[in-house]
Amino acid sequence: MKRIMLLMLLVALTVLSACAKSGKETTDGHGGHGDSAPASSAGAEADKTKAVWKLSSETPQAKSDTKVSIAIQDDKGAAVEKFDISHEKKMHLIVVSDDLSYFNHIHPEYKEKGRFEIDTQFPAPGGYKLFADYVPTGGSAVTKSERITVGGTKPAPAPIVPDKDLTRSVAGKQVTLTIDHLMAGMQANLTFRIVEEKTKQPITDLQPYLGAVGHVVILSADAEQYLHVHPTEEKAKGPDAKFMTTFPKSGIYKIWGQFQHNGQVFTVPFVVQVP
Template identity: 55%
Template sequence: MKKAAIALTITAVLLTACGPGGMKHSGTMDHSGSMNDSDHGNMDGMTMVADKTQAENIKAKFMLSNDQPQPNQSATITVRIQDKDGNPVNDFDVQHEKLMHMIIVRKDLSYFNHIHPDYKGNGEFTITTQFPTAGEYEIISDIAPTGIGAMSKSEWITVQGTAPAVQPINPDPTLTKEVDGKEVTLSINHLMANMELELNFNIKDAQTKQPITDLQPFLGAVGHVVILNDKGGEYLHVHPAEENSSGPDAKFMATFPHSGVYKIWGQFQQNGKVFTVDFVIEVP
């Protein structure tokens, strides 16, 4: 990316996407989305997805409080949403309890953050956060301008300093992981590119192996799933097939647009605490 304060012109297509030089995001039914080039789109069961022409007419200008951000120092991100003539877009639909969902990932996908900027009015969203290390990060903002529909806008930034070595993105040998005292197993039926499939997160107590059945709603749903491919070419923000589930299973429908390696982050809540589990898979 260039430095901060760069206006984005991105092309939203039928569902959501993002990545360096543009991400394509493929969606299924009304649980995920897909996009072209440097554009992204987002969709949930309550919000229509913007068509290509409408999304092209919405611009996002990303700015940082410091055009040379440093690791572990507070930086304020401002996103200004404008129409094609540069006028502010003022009205947005709520998607899963928020007007904007912001995803921040490091280029090698070793860092993930899902946060929610405050709306200040006049098309402007802001949030203060920190980046843990030097390196390149993508900032993805999911929005739904009223009367237009859901879409994503993104920008790359460079955090100053010596970046740590790039971590390889290798498929996990097993799809069971332990996090925050939970044992989470991901199962996927008929794993194949360009076909709708089901992602099922089964969640147990890591010590007792008893099913967890008291998951609490996280942003109005049993959980949220974000998916990025290792090349920065596809981005999916997926919502559950059964929003009111409380476990032990949390099911999501998604479509991987191409074969390749993808990283999946699932986010869930129990006892007032959100926990995140990630898996890397290879789609044939």
């Protein structure tokens, strides 16, 4: 028995070291926000846009309407006015609290002269990070971020602790996340299996959310790495929803999966430690 365990350990170590080696070779050098977009974006113009962020109040207050305005400009300060529709929208805005306990995915409306706007509320005082995703026509996908502070006494941060068990119940569903290859710099396939919480009956009639089986956002614990995640079977209906990404470096990451069933969108968070 001991000998078998030892043998298994040896095999595991060999596989691990092989992965670490090929990991180095396949690291594609995408830095910054950790964009792991495939080669399809190659050949498109390098991003020259900038986002000018403005809030309706210098110090927004918790639980009160705040208008977020995001003006997209080129490198000469002129308005960028043409955007491709990506996942059914011209812009996706992700809002997270510093401790990643709060997550919101909203869609600012295009106004004019490169300006997007949305009214939103922040749930509590403290720091937040906002990520705007857009595709300027003729360019590739861009993510711009901004840190803001909501006034007042901020609550104690919730610790970001890796989940021991990647099964979680939300909105009457039970969602299990499996990741085939959790390692920095490697392609990782994420599978969310969605069943009814009570009956464990697999759900096979997921509705498209933003034009695909689901939408997944991944952030490093410090919110410095914003990962782009791509569904591998956009038209899937469940119980499995599959996605692909690359974790740029080791550390703790929070993953939010968003799916739609019976007209209701639900968000399921997981925290993983990437070796």
